[in-house]
Amino acid sequence: MRRLFVNVALSAAVLLIGLVLLESASRALLPLSPGARFVGANGEPVEIHAYLSPRPNAAARFVQLSADYRAPATVTDEGYRGPAPGGSPDLLFIGDSFTFGQGLTDEETFAALYCREAQRRCANLGRPGTGTWAQVRILEAFLDSYGWRPREVKVFILASMSMVSGNDLYDTVNDMGMPERTGEALAEQQAKDQALRRPRSVIGWMVAQRATILEYSNLARLLYRQFGPQIRAALAPQATSEKLEIGVTAMARELRHLDRLAERHGFAVAVYVLYPMQDLLRGSHLAALEAIRRAAGDLRLIDTAPALLDDPRRYYFRYDGHFNAAGAERVAALLAAEAGR
Numbered sequence: 129m130r131r132l133f134v135n136v137a138l139s140a141a142v143l144l145i146g147l148v149l150l151e152s153a154s155r156a157l158l159p160l161s162p163g164a165r166f167v168g169a170n171g172e173p174v175e176i177h178a179y180l181s182p183r184p185n186a187a188a189r190f191v192q193l194s195a196d197y198r199a200p201a202t203v204t205d206e207g208y209r210g211p212a213p214g215g216s217p218d219l220l221f222i223g224d225s226f227t228f229g230q231g232l233t234d235e236e237t238f239a240a241l242y243c244r245e246a247q248r249r250c251a252n253l254g255r256p257g258t259g260t261w262a263q264v265r266i267l268e269a270f271l272d273s274y275g276w277r278p279r280e281v282k283v284f285i286l287a288s289m290s291m292v293s294g295n296d297l298y299d300t301v302n303d304m305g306m307p308e309r310t311g312e313a314l315a316e317q318q319a320k321d322q323a324l325r326r327p328r329s330v331i332g333w334m335v336a337q338r339a340t341i342l343e344y345s346n347l348a349r350l351l352y353r354q355f356g357p358q359i360r361a362a363l364a365p366q367a368t369s370e371k372l373e374i375g376v377t378a379m380a381r382e383l384r385h386l387d388r389l390a391e392r393h394g395f396a397v398a399v400y401v402l403y404p405m406q407d408l409l410r411g412s413h414l415a416a417l418e419a420i421r422r423a424a425g426d427l428r429l430i431d432t433a434p435a436l437l438d439d440p441r442r443y444y445f446r447y448d449g450h451f452n453a454a455g456a457e458r459v460a461a462l463l464a465a466e467a468g469r
Contacts, residue, residue: 151347160195160349162342164230164448167191179203180228180255181266182273195353196445196452197231206251206274210234213249216276220251220395222263223284224296226402227254230450238451241460246467251276259299260285260382264389271393280396282463283386285379287416288407289366295404297375297419300382353447357405357440366412372419379423387427398428398466402459404449408433408440435462 186207202210229237243250407413443455
């Protein structure tokens with residue numbers, strides 16, 4: 129037993145030393161950004177959320193940085209993602225970071241590609257890190273601040289059966305502060321969520337600590353950049369039926385509010401369903417689509433999966449997970465086809 133203990137200890141020490149050496153070598157030879165960052169011309173961090181609101185003279189030029197991209201971006205004088213339409217917009221886009229075009233230049237976003245091809249005046253009000261609750265209120269604020277009277281508003285919902293940040297079903301509930309859950313019911317649900325998140329294996333612990341591991345380990349970032357699609361498809365946590373229903377209820381309420389805005393201001397609404405790569409890879413996008421269909425009611429609903437299913441890995445940044453330029457082109461082409469119909 130003593131010899132076994134010594135052998136195990138030596139093996140662990142050798143493994144640890146090897147990992148430290150590999151980590152050091154990866155930082156020296158192939159350093160990767162620990163996550164998406166936004167920096168201004170002076171190299172200082174930029175908080176883009178501060179600009180994406182109705183703020184005259186809020187123009188900003190910054191660079192988006194991550195392990196996948198280095199892309200310049202612009203916020204217009206009015207406070208939304210460039211390019212500016214040059215007059216009152218005919219079409220408004222609302223959504224999260226996928227609509228904003230995280231990782232893409234101003235001209236590469238699907239909003240810019242479609243509007244340039246269709247020769248329409250558009251404004252991209254996409255805002256990273258938001259759910260439908262916040263997005264509808266951003267739209268309302270711009271309508272009230274500038275008196276815009278668009279003919280159409282396209283809302284892009286990122287739907288997933290993984291209840292993690294970035295999923296609009298999840299983010300909408302977070303934005304609203306879960307008003308449908310208060311007191312003991314909220315405390316009970318939070319306790320259930322904590323229990324579900326509690327790691328039950330080494331792999332479970334690694335999944336729970338993914339952000340921390342990627343922040344501090346360049347070697348982990350290299351592996352994630354190479355195998356990110358497979359890791360997300362295999363390990364992204366699934367939604368509980370109860371939490372999914374809470375998300376659907378919250379989103380349905382916000383889409384009804386959007387419908388009332390459309391009646392008041394005289395614009396048409398179209399709802400487009402986007403998906404993270406892992407849902408397309410493992411086929412769970414169909415269940416996510418059905419959840420959004422229930423929330424959307426009578427609103428016009430368009431599924432974007434057919435434009436991306438032939439090879440999802442081609443259309444997303446491997447590490448970052450947002451649409452790359454090829455993915456944005458596919459969505460823009462789908463918008464053009466829908467407009468033709």
